[in-house]
Amino acid sequence: MGDFPNKETQFSEGNQPDGRGRPKGTRNRSTIVKEWLKANEATKNPITGNKEDLSQEDIMTLALINKARKGDVSAYKALMDSCYGLAKQTLDNTSSDGTMSPKSRIEFVDTKAKDDED
Secondary structure (H helix, E strand, O other), X not given: OOOOOOOOOOOOOOXXXXXXXXXXXXXXXXXXXXXXXXXXXXXXXXXXXXXXXXXXXXHHHHHHHHHHHOOOXXXXXXXXXXXXXXXXXXXXXXXXXXXXXXXXXXXXXXXXXXXXXX
């Protein structure tokens, strides 16, 4: 098997990986996005029509509400999922007579072994 670690595949001197990792103070992408979503802007509220100081998150949510009010089904679904969570999906595995149906069974057949016997 040889020696471990293999000296041939190790990093050579002067070509070492940077073991310091992420520099301190570097912000995660989600932190940056959250900060931008909190940034306020004086804009017209599309629902009330009044000029208000709204966060970017508020502006996007109000735009989605406005689209849903105009009949956009995907906007409505996104709002409902965001507010109430995704609908639970169930699987009905009862047969027409009310009994539980048997689970499916998958069998694997080794065709190579059969050919080798011939």
